[in-house]
Amino acid sequence: MNAVDATDRGAVQQDVEPPSLLTIILDTNPHAWALLADSLPLSKVVANLLVFINAHVAINHANRVAVIASHSERAEWLYPTPTQPRQQHDQANGATHDGDGERADVHPPNDANKYRPFAQLEHALVTNLRRLMTTTTAPSLSTSPATLLAGALTRALAYISKQTAALPTATTSTQFNYSDPSSSTAAGGNDLNTDPTKAHTTLGLTSRILVVSVSGDLADKYIEIMNAIFACQRLSIPIDVLKLAGDPVFLQQAADTTGGIYMHLATPQARAGFLQYLMFAYLPDQTARENLIMPAGEGEGVDFRAACFCHKRIVDVGFVCSICLSIFCEPLADGTCLLCGSHLSMGNYGRNPAVVPKRKKGKGKKRALDSGADTPAGSGGEGTPAPG
Amino acid sequence: MTSTASQRALDYLEQLPGTTFTKLYQQPSTALAIFRRMLPHLAKTLVMAILYMPTPLSVSDLETWVKPDHESLQARDRALSILQRLRILFDTHDAAGRAAYKLSDAFARSLRLALTGGGNHRSFGVPCSTPDKTPVSIDYLDTFARKQWEAILYYVVGSASAGLGAEVDISAGTKQLLQKGEFVAMRGRTAHITQAGFTFLLQEINAQIWTLLIVYLEVSSSLQMDPVDVLSFLFTLGSLELGISYSTSNLTPTQQQMLEDLADFGLVYRRTSDDAADRYYPTRLATTLTSDAPALPNASLTSTATGMTTGGAGGASAPQNEKGYIIVETNYRLYAYTSSPLPISILSLFATLHTRYPNLITAKITKSSIHAAITAGITSDQIITYLTTHAHPILRRQQPVLPPTVVDQIRLWQIEGERMTAWRGYLIRDVGSAEEYEKAVAYAEALGVLRKEFKAKGSFFVTRMDQMSGYFKAQAVRKREAIAQREAEARGGGGGAGRK
Known part of the structure; x- marks a missing residue:
């Protein structure tokens, strides 16, 4: 009777969850895994990850997954297997599903006991990982003890934006030919048009990144990593971090900034429950997280330290260029910013702060002014120049 | 949906x-x-x-x-x-x-x-180890599936308006099934579409398949077929990959028998010649059975996901079911880009057809056309769902998809005729204190079974009882425990403190 009003018009649509793209960055730094070999070898992690990936794919038919290895000197695709020129050709032909299937040029053995998509995924991932390990040479290992997380994050972001662009714009960008609609949609090649549930821009792909990290010392690539983190924040892609070893400086910030989950499995006991951690904390996608209380990173315990731009040292207190906001660990020799070249003067840094005699009636306002003068950032001499 | x-x-x-x-x-x-x-x-x-x-x-x-x-x-x-x-x-x-x-x-x-993975259950289908001598392309499978399925739809629609011939005739078994499911009713020698038939027609294709399969399940259990066998084979079909031939070697006799029927529906394809009798191909209708995305080739994990692109260009036989082709304007005019008689005859169920061009028909939704549909047993919601499901991409860009005036008016036209709705259900009363009542109502609402609440009388009406009775039992147990605890505390007031 009272069904006719404006409220229940769109209510029918919200039954279908948006598909979710999970990009896993697996830190394959051999140095770090060698240290972990006793409690949690890489092979076990990969086996557990595969179960986790299968669980993710099982949740929704349209869910996708991508795995990137952040190796010692390069970032490499583990899944989907990248194929070279042929793939571009396919895309020009209008194949929208450039992702997973077509890239996989390797075929697993037929096994009636395993769901085929799972088998394909597993086969591709293991093959690629094996190839990556065999192509790793001893000299390349000795040169860099760290991992190329920045490169992997950037690759992940590029992949995510490509996938996202392929999905929701499918309906909006297709040119409609009034004279022959059937040929227009076929030529546009967007099969996605055909699905009423996908057509909603609100139902686009939701993406997230999971970093399984074992190495510390990421300060080398501080700027690149932070840029990637801010890009994720803008695109509202949470970065979940599961830390198995190493010091957590930037990744903790990454999870905190993007609203992801940060956990550190420090003890062997905790590492033994690797799979359960994955299934419980990291499996829920954004849709499910709306209804669940997720393990919050230790809110106040986040390490917000930055690395300086000059020596890549992690600093508690540093010097910030007032023009380009670059961070330096020590005063610049000639007062010229290394990045933007602006001439800066240090003000009264290094001098003993003028101690203001304590006054009985000194109020908070006054004190704030005084203390402001002491910090090096308030470099009194120049003032802030107007941009441009 | x-x-x-x-x-x-x-x-x-x-x-x-x-x-x-x-x-x-x-x-x-x-x-x-x-x-x-x-x-x-x-x-x-x-x-x-x-x-x-x-x-x-x-x-x-x-x-x-x-x-x-x-x-x-x-x-x-x-x-x-x-x-x-x-x-x-x-x-x-x-x-x-x-x-x-x-x-x-x-x-x-x-x-x-x-x-x-692992085990030895072979429930994900046994692919044929030897390559087929005459391999079957995905295009062919799609065409086959569409032809078979549309034949069923034609049969149902054809019983509504005469003169619609199907390309292929459907088997007697399928016809019987459609009668059992009461999609058509036989009057004399001709079949007439029923209200359930209209509901069936206006669903999107994945729902249609499930509707038919469930009728099949119900019938099969009366034919001494084990429902477990039937169901698990259906779910297995949903996990198969398009374009690959599977072996019939590990199927039970029941499932072998099912293959015949499913081939009639267009869910599987198999040749009857001797050398190929032990292999079958699942079609897209089957492989999308257990996916959320119906008839959409988004099986992104399979390497064969692009089959539909070419199938769409087939002109008259284009898969109209899977592509939006209807534009509805705020002035109740309706344009449908189609030349296939099936969607046209479905549209004619609730709209007055106006002009027909080679690739387009124009129609108008009028009060009389909607009333005619409602008298035939179609509900306004079905019409609206159909129009939404098949809305042209142009319409889909806006939110809501259909013009609100049209949607509301279709509903109002229906309501004009019916002033009463009947629900089968249970009236729950004498729940207890006001707080308990509120809690029970909230629980019923959360389950989605609450229909109406009579706050003043302290009673409410639900459509399903099993969950609610479980809830009340749990409540009663909790209450009894609370009382027992209170009594225990009251009896040994000093003792309780001493224990701490």
Whole structure:
């Protein structure tokens, strides 16, 4: 009777969850895994990850997954297997599903006991990982003890934006030919048009990144990593971090900034429950997280330290260029910013702060002014120049 | 939409006895399909979280995990309700004696097997080891599936308006099935479409398949076919890959027999010649059975996902069911880019056709056309769903998809005729204190079974009772425990303090 009003018009649509793209960055730094070999070898992690990936794919038919290895000197695709020129050709032909299937040029053995998509995924991932390990040479290992997380994050972001662009714009960008609609949609090649549930821009792909990290010392690539983190924040892609070893400086910030989950499995006991951690904390996608209380990173315990731009040292207190906001660990020799070249003067840094005699009636306002003068950032001499 | 399809399957599954479920869940493919297809999102998350847990998940842990706002609690109750209805989740007690949840053993084992692979269940289909001498392309499979399925639809529609011939005739068995499902009724020698038939026609294709398959299930159990066999084969079909031939060697006799019928529906393709009799190809209708995305080639994990692109350009035989082609304007005019008689005749059920061009027909939705449809047993919701499902991409860009004036007017036209709606259900009264009453009503609402609340009389009306009775039993137990505890405290007031 009272069904006719404006409220229940769109209510029918919200039954279908948006598909979710999970990009896993697996830190394959051999140095770090060698240290972990006793409690949690890489092979076990990969086996557990595969179960986790299968669980993710099982949740929704349209869910996708991508795995990137952040190796010692390069970032490499583990899944989907990248194929070279042929793939571009396919895309020009209008194949929208450039992702997973077509890239996989390797075929697993037929096994009636395993769901085929799972088998394909597993086969591709293991093959690629094996190839990556065999192509790793001893000299390349000795040169860099760290991992190329920045490169992997950037690759992940590029992949995510490509996938996202392929999905929701499918309906909006297709040119409609009034004279022959059937040929227009076929030529546009967007099969996605055909699905009423996908057509909603609100139902686009939701993406997230999971970093399984074992190495510390990421300060080398501080700027690149932070840029990637801010890009994720803008695109509202949470970065979940599961830390198995190493010091957590930037990744903790990454999870905190993007609203992801940060956990550190420090003890062997905790590492033994690797799979359960994955299934419980990291499996829920954004849709499910709306209804669940997720393990919050230790809110106040986040390490917000930055690395300086000059020596890549992690600093508690540093010097910030007032023009380009670059961070330096020590005063610049000639007062010229290394990045933007602006001439800066240090003000009264290094001098003993003028101690203001304590006054009985000194109020908070006054004190704030005084203390402001002491910090090096308030470099009194120049003032802030107007941009441009 | 898809929810209607899964709802239908859910309703069917629910009335199966518990032993059938245990047998069903022996197959990993079935466990995976039910997990993927039938469960709400939160329930999936929940199952996955518990799956590898060695101990049961205590109720209080779950309560701390779910956010305390109304919407989340509602989602939680619904998830738990469906999980219990499908016999996936059971109440138990953990080591400390607190109430807890655990997964059904069979289900958990099978789902774990599905995720990790292994075992020797062969439930994901046995692909043929030898290549087919005359391989079948995906295009061909799509064409075959469409032809078969449209033949069924033509038969149903054809019974509504004469003069619509199908390209292929459907088998006598299928015709019988359609009668059993009461999509058509025989009057004399000619078939007439029924109200259920209209409902069937206006569904999207995945829901249509499920509707028909459930009728098939009901009929098959009366033909001494084991429903477990039938169901697990259907779920297996859903996990197969398009374009690959599978061997019939490991099928039970029941399933062999099913293959024949399913080939009639266009779900599987097999040649009858001797050398190819032991292999079958699933078509897209079958492989999308257990996916959320109906008839959409988004099986992104399979290497064969691009088949539909070429199929769309086939002119008259284009898959109109799977592509939006209807434009509705605010002035009730309707334009449909189609030349195929099937969608045209469906449209003519509720709209007055106006002009026909080679690739376009124009029509108008009028009061009389809607009334005619309603008298035939079509509801306004069906019409609106049909128009939304098949809306042209141009319409889909806006939100809401259909012009609100038209949607409201269609509903109003229906309401003009009917002033009363009947629901079968249960009236619950004498619930207890006002607070208990509020709680019970909130629970019923969360389950989605609440129809009407009579606050002044302290009673309310629900459509399903099994969950509610479980709730009241739990409440009663809790109350009794609370009373017992209070009494114990009252008896030994000093003693209680001494213990601390």
